[in-house]
Amino acid sequence: MKLYDYSGAPNPRRVKIFAAEKGIDLELVHCDLTKREHKAPDFLRKNPSGKIPVLELDDGRCIPESVAICRYLEVIEPEPNLFGRDAFEQGHIEARNRQMEFEFWREISISWINGPIVAAMGLIEPIPEAKAQSDERTHQYFDRLDKEFADQEFVAGERFTIADITLLTGVDFAASLVGLKPAEGLDNLARWYKQVSSRPSCQSTNSAPGARS
Template identity: 40%
Template structure:
């Protein structure tokens, strides 16, 4: 098994944090995304959609999509559970994972991809107006999240889950997107401090 990893990019990091929380070691094959390594012939033959991370199993089976790769490891190594347990528990974690993804991770990504000069070759065409339109979406969701976190330690409730990983990576992704966490979101700040302080955050 081999994990083709994209360094500082947010999706590869989500998988690395997930593996670190599980205590799973997987051989890593670094791919230099700055040099467009994810678009090389060798990587395109593995993932024609040219995204990272890519997990290659020993029999050559390819798994792509961050959350699908996490699901694979969750089912092989259920402890500690990071995707919930039982029907309702699993569904609630998936609900929060998706809320973080669609309302925070994706809007931050749009700001970054459509406004950052370094993304010119990545996002064609860059549409500055669309990048700008995503700034208030990020801020509105963060306000909602602050209310949600008022009475619970983690995003899906009592336990650290994949929803916290998506959240942490999204907040860190705000930096290159030149977005600042607004003052006064004390619950988000407290939660971020907790999850960013776990050893897995360095993965």
């Protein structure tokens, strides 16, 4: 199986961590976003949305979207389980993962789009006010996470799941490319980060500085 990837991009990294946890080897295919290879006709036939990651199966069929790819990998390699073993756990992990995406990643994305790196690309006109607001909301979310981790070891309970992968990749992306790190003194969040980021799957896929020094 081939995974269309770009080093440092958080969504492909989610899949790489997930696959590493499963012991699944993926052939990484570099898709140069700076050269807009993800918008080329050949790539758009694999994913009409023109985004990475894309998983290409041995028969040529393609699956886009990181969580969709992870669900496919979970079916072909059920253990270790990362999406939930029973009805409640599946629902709970799904809910927590969506919260990480829609509440945390959303704010990071707004700050990224309106930040200096994207501005230098000349693709859009940044809105400083939008970045200031999303920066503030990101720090508020860090505070919320710190409170949550006072009572639980991982994002969705007492074991490592897809929700932890989503949060970790978001934290690392925010720290390395958006300039948003958790404030000092958020000890529960720091404990979780140290524990999760030390996993071999997370270390082997990390091409950027961590969220905490």
